[in-house]
Amino acid sequence: MRNTVFGIALLLLLLGCNGDDDSTNIDCSASACTNIFISHTVTVTDPSGVAIPLDAFSVTDLDTGEDLTRTLTEEELEQARQAGRYPLYDDLTDRDNFPISRSIVFKGFIDEKEVIRAEYSAGTDCCHSSVSGNLNLIVE
Numbered sequence: 001m002r003n004t005v006f007g008i009a010l011l012l013l014l015l016g017c018n019g020d021d022d023s024t025n026i027d028c029s030a031s032a033c034t035n036i037f038i039s040h041t042v043t044v045t046d047p048s049g050v051a052i053p054l055d056a057f058s059v060t061d062l063d064t065g066e067d068l069t070r071t072l073t074e075e076e077l078e079q080a081r082q083a084g085r086y087p088l089y090d091d092l093t094d095r096d097n098f099p100i101s102r103s104i105v106f107k108g109f110i111d112e113k114e115v116i117r118a119e120y121s122a123g124t125d126c127c128h129s130s131v132s133g134n135l136n137l138i139v140e
Contacts, residue, residue, distance in 0.1 A: 031127055033126065033127035033128070036128075037090070038090060038128045038129050038130075039089075039090035040089045040122070040129065040135065041085045041086060041087055041088055042085070042087075042088045042106050042135050042136075042137055043083075043084055043135060043137065044084045044085075044108055044116055044137045044138075045136070045138055045139070046139055051081075051082065051083055051084025051085075052084050052108070052115075052116075052139050053082070054081065054108040054110060054115070054116075055110050056108075057069065057086050057108045057109065058107045059087075059104055059105070059106050060105050060107070061103070061104055062102075062103040062104060062105055063103060068089070068104060070087040072087070086108070088104075088106055088120065088122075088131060089120070089122040089129055089131050090129055099123065099125050100123050101122075101123035102122050102123055103119065103120070103121060104119070104120050104121075104122045105118070106119075106120065106137075108137075108139075115139050118137055119133065120132065120133035121133065
C-alpha cells in the first residue's frame with residue numbers, strides 16, 4: 001500500500017513537471033487543484049506589536065505598474081485597520097493569467113504620506129498563489 005501511494009505521488013509530480021523553464025508553456029489542464037482559497041496578507045505594526053491603522057495602501061506590479069490593490073468595502077477596510085492586516089495577493093489576483101511570476105510592492109500610507117514599503121515575489125502556479133518576502137512589517 002505504501003509503495004502504491006508513493007508511486008501515485010511520484011506520477012503526479014512528474015506529470016506536473018515538463019522540464020521546460022518557460023512557464024508560459026505549462027499545461028494546467030491535468031492539474032488536480034484543491035478548492036482551498038489562498039490569501040496572503042501583510043501585517044503592519046509598531047515595534048511593540050500594536051496594529052497600525054493605515055489610511056490607504058496599494059499593491060503594484062513593479063515591472064508593469066499594474067495596480068493589484070484589492071478593493072475593500074468600508075467594513076473590510078475597518079477590519080483591516082483594526083487588525084493591522086492588509087491584503088497583498090491571493091488566488092484571484094491572477095486567476096485569468098496563470099502561471100505567472102511577478103515582483104510586487106506593498107505601500108502603506110497615513111495622512112497621504114508613505115510610512116511603509118516592502119517588495120515581494122508573487123505568482124500563481126496552475127492552482128494557487130504564493131508570495132515570498134517579509135509579511136510582518138514594522139513601522140518605526
